[in-house]
Amino acid sequence: MGPGMPLLNDSKSYGAITKFFHWVIVALFAFQYAAGYTMTSLGAKDAALGFTQANYYNWHKSIGLIALGFAIFRLLNRHFNRLPNWAPNLTKSDKKLMHYYENWLYFAMFLMPVSGYIYVMAGGYGVHFLEMTHLPNPIGKWPLLADIAKWTHILSSYAILVALAAHMSVVLRHHFVLKDGILWRMLPGRGMKPASSSKPSESVSKAG
Ligand code: HEM
Ligand code: HEM
Secondary structure, three states, X not given: OOOOOOOOOOOOOOOHHHHHHHHHHHHHHHHHHHHHXXXXXXXXXXXXXXXXXXXXXHHXXXXXXXXXXXXXXXXXXXXXXXXXXXXXXXXXXXXXXXXXXXXXXXXXXXXXXXHXXXXXXXXXXXXXXXXXXXXXXOOOOOXXXXXXXXXXXXXXXXXXXXXXXXXXXXXHHHHHHOOOOHHHHHOOOOOOOOOOOOOOOOOOEOOO
16 A cells, blocks of 8 residues: 555545455455355364364354454445546446446345354354354344254355356456456556556446
């Protein structure tokens, strides 16, 4: 985050806060998927990379709840901070796609931890947070709710992969095929390379 990168979003670019938390969530989601698949395919007595199945469960639950904290922060940041204008070069349908899937991804950032939490509490498994402390269970055993939350968690985890693929396909196609540098908008620095051969950006906010 060198000089020249604003902290907050402005009309031309995302600020450092938005960029930083975007990539924090990418890293945490990657961890959640890796741990989620590892723990559900290991046996109760197996270990992988030196960690037991129980370790993976504990860290999946803990990191998932921490991700919920970041999601709340991101949502507030999106509400109280303007969005930059759209990247030039995006067609009307690109913009629609981006907006549509960004909303999905925001929803996912809440749905996943909340459904996971309800599942383990209503199922009576609890959360050994950071392997340090057992969180209280405000729900109590409620098998039907546990089942609903569990299937919400599992089915949504697949639906999110569809949203992510769509999100990434717009970005990667623009960046690597159309070569308009859109990825730079979310990377440290000052936004897109000025060299892009696009027509001037319409001066409308992404939110508008
Ligand atoms: C960003 C948040 C989260 C993501 C992206 C995520 C993702 C996943 C994925 C991909 C799986 C494997 C699904 C499958 O079996 O195919 C999974 C399973 C699971 N997750 Fe999460 N998770 C998140 C948060 C949480 C939280 C906060 C908890 C609990 C406090 C939790 C508890 C569980 C449990 C218990 C399972 C095993 C489900 C089963 O019995 O098959 N998750 N999660
Ligand atoms: C490797 C995977 C990813 C890449 C390459 C990527 C890239 C980008 C880029 C370049 C933008 C800026 C688009 C623009 O407005 O011009 C963006 C925005 C956004 N991305 Fe991603 N992204 C990835 C993963 C994710 C994940 C995992 C999530 C959430 C679960 C996510 C949620 C969002 C959201 C909500 C925005 C809109 C800006 C905001 O409100 O923070 N992205 N992404």
